[in-house]
Amino acid sequence: MDDEKEIDRWFSLRNNNSPSELAESRLFVISCFAAGFVGIVTIIYTAFQWRRNINLSWMKAIARSKTNPKARHKVPMAPHSWEQESGSRGKNLNCCVCLKSASPSQTLGSAVASDICRCSICGAVTHSECSSSAQKDCKCVSMFGNDNVMHQWTVRWTEITDLPDETSFCSSCEEPCSGSFLGGSPIWCCLWCQRLVHVDCHTNMSNETGDICDLGPFRRLILSPLFVRELNRSPAGAFLSSITHGANEIASSVRATIRSQSKKYKQGTETSADSRNSGTADTSMESTAESNPAVNGSYQMDENCNGEFSTAVSHNDAAGDNKTESTAILKRSGSINQKDDSLRMKQRYELVDLPPDARPLLVFINKKSGARRGDSIKQQMNILLNPVQVFELSSAQGPEVGLYLFRKVPHFRVLVCGGDGTVGWVLNAIDKQNFVSPPPVAILPAGTGNDLARVLSWGGGMGALEKQGGLFTFLHQIEHAAVTILDRWKVSIVSNQGKPLLQPKFMNNYLGIGCDAKVALDIHNLREENPEFFYSQFMNKVLYAREGAKSIMDRTFADFPWQVRVEVDGFDIEVPEPI
Structure with a gap:
């Protein structure tokens, strides 16, 4: 009973308060909440500025240590490779020279973003x-010598x-390198x-x-800079090389002409001798075609120890065909030499004296594939591997x-970063190289469909790759991946008379013709004309569906x-109507 009286007395006192007192109490509560909110925001802003000042002081300390002669590295100097940075990627950046903010403001837009440069190799x-x-x-890609x-x-x-946790500790003192609000060593x-160390x-x-580096966890995938030699491509050297190549071409053509004339004379002499000696056979083997027997009219390519190719044509006819033979040899070998020379002139580096156990990874990236994320993939590859x-x-x-x-x-x-078309492009180039042991190929599924990557268990897209651990984990999977055989066909297109109409082509064990091929071609042409439409994997599939529906509605096929x-092994194959 006493408790009930106390509660009634409290409610009666509260109801007896004037409206002004209630308004003051509400204002007091609101003021407390506002003061608390402002205090929390002030603390967060102060902490953010404190951390930013610490990071800036770290960068200044590192810059001072680099200018100190006692702390200079034993690595040759390498200039940066600057490229214009887009505004979408230019966030929370600091200039590596003046250490001021390099992030473009959203009010100024792309005008400020164009004034920012990023190194395509190290990311500075x-x-x-x-x-x-x-x-x-910058990263010194060649330490030859x-x-x-x-x-x-x-x-x-x-x-x-996606770097592992063990890389976030100092390699010397094994203390965390994450930093703190109390400062610490840069x-x-x-x-x-990719190891860290306190300055x-x-x-x-x-x-x-x-200061010896073991190249870290990807030492077997990285092309060691010890075996990369830079080539000096001076204008004078290029000019002398072109003169030498021209002289060699002239000399080879002159030798071939002389050889052809001598063969004509010799064959004419042998023919008259045979008529006089009742068809005595000549046992000499002077002709290149005879030393490399082949089917009539067919080309035969032999590779010598220097990786050069020679061609031979065999004919059963005499003098008139010998001219054809020498001409074919000159044209064929000349085109191959010209191709090798053009590739040689594009080379800035060459690989020398790699150890037998080296297994470097050759990376090909197609920026136009899928959602066009080739720039970021190339940046990360340059950081983790040798550019x-x-x-x-x-x-x-x-x-x-x-x-x-x-x-x-x-x-x-080989690692191919792209879609099925890019993988086929690289596989065709590998087939044309005539490797004794073709290199195994891994796929980073950066395309739209990625059917081949799905079949070989590399994933269906970049989203699945990021869920599995990112690029760092993906490189580990490449190193421990098993090699499987892919069914590849060499397709030769010939006429009814057996003459080749086109150069032999290589393909996987699936082929698209008709509506399927038309949709793929239309998408390819659309990508070339309007690359801005292909900004995501989902949008790419929508465009594929639109083009497919258009082809079905107009009933072109x-x-x-x-x-x-369709004829297979001499038997006609009935093509089903749904195909």
Whole structure:
């Protein structure tokens, strides 16, 4: 009873309060909430500025340590490779020269973004006006002549989110390198092995290990800079090379003409001798066609120890066909030599004296595939691997340039970053190289459908790859992947008389004709004309569906099954109507 009286008394007192007192109490509560909110925002902003100042002081300390003669590296200087940075990727960036913010403001838009440059190799960022003053501390892709690979310590300008936890500790003191609000020692990162070290610990580590780098967890995939030699392509050297090549072509043509004339004379002499000696056979084997027997009118290619190719044509006819033979040899060998010379002139580096157990990874990237994420993939590959082993595919440069660079490597692997079309492009180039042991090919599914990548268990797209651990984990999977055989066909198109109409082509064990091929061609043409439409894998599939529906509605291939005849091993195969 007493408790009930107390409660009634409390409610009566509360109801007796005046409206002004209630308004004051509400205002007091609101003021407390506002003051608390402002205090929390102030604390967060202060912490953010504190952390930013610490990061800036770290960068300044690293910049001072780089200018200190006692802390200079033992690695040759390498200039940065600057490219204009887009506004979408230019977020939370600091200039590596003036250390000021290089992030474009959203109010100014792309006008400011065009004044920002990023190194395509190490990921460093600078203002356009500061790029000429940047230090030459980029990744040195060639250390030819050195005994060991040396660490290249620098600031980690580009974060790699999928690095393992053990790489976040100092390689010397094994303390965390994540930093804190209390400051601490600045951090260096090796451009080759991705290990971290405190700047204060670097001297002790250098004295203990000699700053020798073992290339980290991807040492078997990385093309070691010890075996990469830079080629000096001076204008005078190129001019002399062209003169030498021209002289060799003239000399070879003169020798072939003389040889052809001598063969004509010799065959004429032998014919008259045979008529006088009642058909005595001549046992001499002077002709190139006789030394390399082949079917009439067919070409035979032989590879010598230097990787050069020679062609031979065999004919049963005499004098008139010998001219055809020498002409064919000159044209064929000349075209091959010209192709090799053009590839040789494009090379800036060559690979020398690789150890027998080396298994470097040759990377091909097609920027136009899928959602057009080739720029970010190439940037990460250049950071994790040697930029010399990373090639970008385009209409001006195919896979032949990279394969020519690796032609002397006995065992290497290939990674194709793109869709099914890009994979087929690279496989065709490998088939044309006539490798004794073709390199195994891995696929980074960056295309739209990625059917071949799905079949070979590489995933259906970049989204699935990121869920599995990202690019760092993917490279580990390549190193431990099993080799499987892919069914590839060599297709020769000949006339009814057996004459070849086109150069032999290579294909996988599936073929699309009719409506399927038309949709693929229309999408290819649309991608070339309007690449901005292909910005995501989902949107690409929508465009495929639209083009497919359009082809079905206009009934262009309604009578296609009755217009095609398929013959396999001499037997006609009936083409089903749904196909």
